Amino acid sequence: MYSVRRWASRHARFFEAVYNGFEAVLTSLHPLFRRIGYARMDKPVAAVEKLVKGFLFDTKMCGSCTLGATGMVCPMNCPKSMRNGPCGGVRSNGHCEIKPEMPCVWVDAFAGSRLMRDGDRIQGIQAMVDHRLQGSSSWLREVRRKKGVPEIGDAAG
Amino acid sequence: MTMLDNPAAGHFLPLEPGHSSPGRIEKLLRAGEFTVTAELSPPDSSDPEEVFEKARIFDGSVDAMNATDGSGANCHMSSVAVCAILRRANYSAIMQVSCRDRNRIAIQGDVLGAAAIGVASILCLTGDGVQAGDHPQAKPVFDLESITLLAMLRKMRDESRFQSGRKITHPPRVFLGAAANPFRPPLDFRPIRLAKKIEAGAQFIQTQYCFDVERLKQFMARVCDMGLHKKAFILVGVGPLASARAAEWIRQHVPGVHIPDSIIKRLAGSANQKQEGKKICIEMIQQVREIEGVSGVHVMAYRQEELVAEIIQESRVLGGRTPWYPGIDEP
Numbered sequence: 001m002y003s004v005r006r007w008a009s010r011h012a013r014f015f016e017a018v019y020n021g022f023e024a025v026l027t028s029l030h031p032l033f034r035r036i037g038y039a040r041m042d043k044p045v046a047a048v049e050k051l052v053k054g055f056l057f058d059t060k061m062c063g064s065c066t067l068g069a070t071g072m073v074c075p076m077n078c079p080k081s082m083r084n085g086p087c088g089g090v091r092s093n094g095h096c097e098i099k100p101e102m103p104c105v106w107v108d109a110f111a112g113s114r115l116m117r118d119g120d121r122i123q124g125i126q127a128m129v130d131h132r133l134q135g136s137s138s139w140l141r142e143v144r145r146k147k148g149v150p151e152i153g154d155a156a157g
Numbered sequence: 158m159t160m161l162d163n164p165a166a167g168h169f170l171p172l173e174p175g176h177s178s179p180g181r182i183e184k185l186l187r188a189g190e191f192t193v194t195a196e197l198s199p200p201d202s203s204d205p206e207e208v209f210e211k212a213r214i215f216d217g218s219v220d221a222m223n224a225t226d227g228s229g230a231n232c233h234m235s236s237v238a239v240c241a242i243l244r245r246a247n248y249s250a251i252m253q254v255s256c257r258d259r260n261r262i263a264i265q266g267d268v269l270g271a272a273a274i275g276v277a278s279i280l281c282l283t284g285d286g287v288q289a290g291d292h293p294q295a296k297p298v299f300d301l302e303s304i305t306l307l308a309m310l311r312k313m314r315d316e317s318r319f320q321s322g323r324k325i326t327h328p329p330r331v332f333l334g335a336a337a338n339p340f341r342p343p344l345d346f347r348p349i350r351l352a353k354k355i356e357a358g359a360q361f362i363q364t365q366y367c368f369d370v371e372r373l374k375q376f377m378a379r380v381c382d383m384g385l386h387k388k389a390f391i392l393v394g395v396g397p398l399a400s401a402r403a404a405e406w407i408r409q410h411v412p413g414v415h416i417p418d419s420i421i422k423r424l425a426g427s428a429n430q431k432q433e434g435k436k437i438c439i440e441m442i443q444q445v446r447e448i449e450g451v452s453g454v455h456v457m458a459y460r461q462e463e464l465v466a467e468i469i470q471e472s473r474v475l476g477g478r479t480p481w482y483p484g485i486d487e488p
Contacts, residue, residue: 080256080284081302084304084305084357086346086350087303088337088338088413089341090342092341097285097289106346123353125308125353127308128305
């Protein structure tokens with residue numbers, strides 16, 4: 001259990017590089033996305049995103065992805081949805097207060113961040129989640145943000 | 158001692174320049190007084206007299222009382238209601254707000270109400286999981302967490318706006334606090350997390366129970382290196398353990414409490430365990446106050462509240478100062 005996502009966090013530096021490259025490719029596809037329409041693209045892209053990120057990182061598709069700033073670990077796997085660091089309940093063995101069999105998401109996130117080139121992004125404050133974005137594609141949201149294409153609920157994007 | 162060094166708790170004193178709240182705790186901490194707070198566990202009752210009974214135990218020993226918000230995920234009288242009752246007698250209350258049971262809409266409403274009845278200090282917590290308490294079947298909310306909660310309340314206070322951006326006509330004048338647990342992994346991340354809380358708006362910090370001074374010293378050394386002790390007032394959590402068995406139970410069942418084996422051995426080897434627990438607590442307070450960057454202590458004496466007065470007196474941390482309480486000025 002949790003083996004794939006823990007493996008991914010141990011290779012956070014590799015996935016950081018892959019992610020940065022992938023983001024550049026997606027961003028270059030902006031003219032295509034715009035022609036088809038971002039709204040129409042969201043469902044199919046979100047489906048692929050869920051498949052890939054779900055397999056690798058167990059992501060929960062909150063729509064405001066923080067992987068690059070949280071050691072390539074999805075903080076929404078935390079039963080308390082902590083997005084800014086571990087709560088005070090972490091067990092002395094580094095496991096979760098609520099799910100004793102699960103290593104604390106933030107213990108893994110901090111370890112992953114130490115491997116990354118931009119690992120200090122973990123020190124930045126993540127804003128509260130916009131729950132309307134649940135299930136939507138954060139990949140497309142990132143491209144839109146870079147290209148300055150507005151959307152509803154953009155503040156959280 | 159002037160009014161400002163030892164202010165009466167409840168009076169709506171004028172807001173001093175550079176202060177966020179008219180409250181007693183902020184005044185004391187900014188004046189450099191070693192400050193003592195205590196945890197008041199809200200009753201399982203609708204009788205306000207039970208709140209006063211619990212408060213009176215601390216008269217003359219503590220500067221403010223924390224009204225817990227469903228601590229340990231157990232159901233009790235709400236923290237905002239306990240604060241409202243304490244304010245009737247002009248007691249100084251620190252309202253604890255946990256993110257487990259309420260979303261951003263409910264919390265903002267409670268904070269405006271609390272400020273309206275004279276609550277001047279709020280401790281922002283994420284909260285224990287529902288599995289820890291008496292209603293494990295409940296839906297955990299966790300719409301926010303401590304850091305986003307701090308940021309939201311600071312925005313209400315400093316920008317007079319709800320999270321939505323809508324205008325607040327009279328902002329809540331509150332001194333914002335947060336918790337810290339220096340004793341649990343990932344240890345290297347704990348000072349960074351404290352820095353994030355301070356950046357998000359925390360002005361005072363109350364830590365989890367300290368039973369391990371060495372680990373606290375390591376944490377505080379890092380905190381001082383980062384200059385965090387100059388940006389927020391840090392109060393270290395302390396409390397008496399009733400017995401070795403009680404300590405063992407807390408270690409197993411209360412999330413986040415770190416009790417070293419040496420403490421449990423010391424209790425077990427004592428003829429009077431309760432007395433030994435109190436002695437350990439007094440020693441802890443005296444050691445903690447010597448650590449650079451510590452501004453006070455937060456006493457959590459669950460079901461041993463009657464010991465707090467002796468503990469504070471015998472540890473001599475107040476240096477002859479008697480905290481304000483209702484009736485202090487009566488002959």
